[in-house]
Amino acid sequence: MGDRLTFLKGFIKRPREVGSLVPSSRFLEQRICRVIDAGHTRTLVELGPGTGGTTEAVLAAMPADARLLAIDTNPAFVEQLRGIRDPRLLVAEGSAADLDTLLVENALPPPDIIFSGIPFSTMPEGVADGILQSAWAALAPGGRFTAYQFRDAVCHQGRRVMGEPLVECEWINIPPMHFYSWDKPERVGS
Template identity: 30%
Template sequence: MQLLAKLSSTTLFLQELVNAPRQVGAILPSSKNLAAAMARWLPEDSNTFALELGPGTGVVTQALIERGLPEDRLIAIERSPKMADHLRSRFPRAKIITGDAFQLDKLLKKYSRHATQIGVVFSSLPLLNFKPAIADDLAKKIRATLAPNGKLVQYSYHLGNKQPKAAAHFSYVASDLIWANLPPARVSVYQK
């Protein structure tokens, strides 16, 4: 059954990659190693909510739940209706919102009454694919969404130490290179 689910997720990912390559922003789903590196930044406070931007087929989502996030404490925004439906079937107690993460302020206001309790944002969005002004606007919205001392956990395929476009609105906490991912990725963590 797990193999069938994995094949289904991979097939869906590849279909969406062909249909909207700039939106997907990756050539393969994130590895379990990358997902685990992101999930390790999950706050220990079980009363906080986690917001996931661009969850795709749910590799990071699964890692967050395996790390201890109660499924009903997850809010995810996925642009692809097919992927959002897939996530709803995999994680029925999570709040999956179909929409553009760049409109997260409006989407959270409309669809989630827990938007004021977000302690961490996990972003799989391909920010390097967007113009600086658009990425900067998203960073401001993420910052406004986070509780005091909340964290932004972002990965990118840019392995250098160049600060990502969202970094100007946060304090740098840490970063880690994940070589066991195709392609290798950098997980960067920032705090409000």
């Protein structure tokens, strides 16, 4: 219940940064793990982890030698995330637009997976573009960027930076959630 209350307080204080009144369903968490292939990934970044429900689901699915960097701007969420006791988890308070700096500060290589629950539909277009450009630039060749969203704003914004997305939906969530994924080519020009 504490996670839900912290999440609700976060939404009330920062509704443009927290995309929902309630955290993700367990069905959504399971879908995220499948979409990002958490069981076979070594370096992951989560943008906008909220209170950590998705973070914990991904940690449970990750290999023992993988690392997950969770980045949030909300100090209350960051404090709660730091309470998750898993040596594979690194937590950073900061902006997703500063991803390159946060990767260096945490001694991480380019991530194989970046996944995001931040609400792109509520942020200024320039900020959204900056985050998407930062994520795409930081992603390892052959890596994947996935945004799970209620609205399709990231689909249109992402096309400008990364091209056409793969689209999936998880209907067992309130409200239903769409997944927009972009796979970075192995080589430039691919």
